[in-house]
Amino acid sequence: MLNRRKIVTNSDLDAIVSAVLLKKVEPVGAVQFVPLEDIKNGSFTPTAEDIVVNMPFLSGCRLWFDHHASNSCPEKFEGRYDPDAPSAARVIYNYYSNRGRQDCFEGLEELLAETDRVDSAGFTLGDIETPRGAVLLSFIINSDPLQKHTVASNQLMISLLDSGEVDNVIEHPAFVTKIQKFNRQMEDSKQLLSEKLEQENGLLVIDFRNLNKRESELCSNKFLPFVIYPEAHTLLRIKRLNEEKIRMNLGFNMFLSDDKCPCHYGHLLARFDGGGHRRAAGCAVREEEFQRDLQTIKKEILS
Numbered sequence: 001m002l003n004r005r006k007i008v009t010n011s012d013l014d015a016i017v018s019a020v021l022l023k024k025v026e027p028v029g030a031v032q033f034v035p036l037e038d039i040k041n042g043s044f045t046p047t048a049e050d051i052v053v054n055m056p057f058l059s060g061c062r063l064w065f066d067h068h069a070s071n072s073c074p075e076k077f078e079g080r081y082d083p084d085a086p087s088a089a090r091v092i093y094n095y096y097s098n099r100g101r102q103d104c105f106e107g108l109e110e111l112l113a114e115t116d117r118v119d120s121a122g123f124t125l126g127d128i129e130t131p132r133g134a135v136l137l138s139f140i141i142n143s144d145p146l147q148k149h150t151v152a153s154n155q156l157m158i159s160l161l162d163s164g165e166v167d168n169v170i171e172h173p174a175f176v177t178k179i180q181k182f183n184r185q186m187e188d189s190k191q192l193l194s195e196k197l198e199q200e201n202g203l204l205v206i207d208f209r210n211l212n213k214r215e216s217e218l219c220s221n222k223f224l225p226f227v228i229y230p231e232a233h234t235l236l237r238i239k240r241l242n243e244e245k246i247r248m249n250l251g252f253n254m255f256l257s258d259d260k261c262p263c264h265y266g267h268l269l270a271r272f273d274g275g276g277h278r279r280a281a282g283c284a285v286r287e288e289e290f291q292r293d294l295q296t297i298k299k300e301i302l303s
Helices: 013-025 036-040 088-097 109-119 125-129 133-140 150-160 173-184 186-196 213-218 265-270 287-302
Strands: 005-009 028-033 050-053 063-066 079-081 198-200 203-207 234-240 245-252 280-286
Touching (some): 005 013, 013 028, 013 050, 013 133, 036 280, 063 088, 088 109, 109 133, 173 186, 265 280, 265 287
Parallel strands (some): 005 028, 203 234
Antiparallel strands (some): 234 245
8 A cells, every 4th residue: 555645835826736736646645835034944854755846856755846946956856946937837747648647637727728727827908907827826825834724725736626627726615705806906005006116217116024915915916016116127025934034035026028038046045045036036134144145146147
């Protein structure tokens, strides 16, 4: 009898759809959502049955699937790493399809294609102002796995997406109220972002440490700033991670051509023990080093 395996991942649409796919082909018994910082600082130790997804490689795990350009694997591993893939879910799909198990994913093709689009920020203006389908789901997923109800909400979404039907989530009572609240707050979010965003030569900066809980919620959409300021090329989001560290996230304006992106953000933030993709990345720095590192990052982007 096979041991039950555990998926270890983060909290976003790519992670959730990856779990949906893996449950079709592996004897998955649980999904654990882990903060990236716990992976980075070594406080999370995998078991020999863990499947690590959409996260940096963890020595000792059974399988690893990832696509972040800033990650790498220092040793031989089972699974697949493809920095050219648009999503970790696509990496998983390709891995098992190449092993003759494509039929296991029947009915999930559209969900997978939308996950590719979301994770590579292939949005239209309409996707941001009036999101629907998988795009809408990506906006209502709580990215912090430590916050109340995040795990239960993610687990429910995984089970509802088993058939690939996004409407099963959108129409479920557990998510209807959340979606209605998201849509109702759109105009308030635009107004508040207009007030809170700082601009400097195409760089937008918002510091969530200066916002109250409601303001943070209204400013949480990381794509809406580019609807308000379409000429800006980069958004820098600053948040307190814990008592010792501050998190910074960079995102490029998906409505601009790639040649407008100042540098590879994943490679830039890898210098600060972070990482990600060319157009989106994050890092966590110690508070006493924050101002110095912030100025270095801004200088690199604005030079």
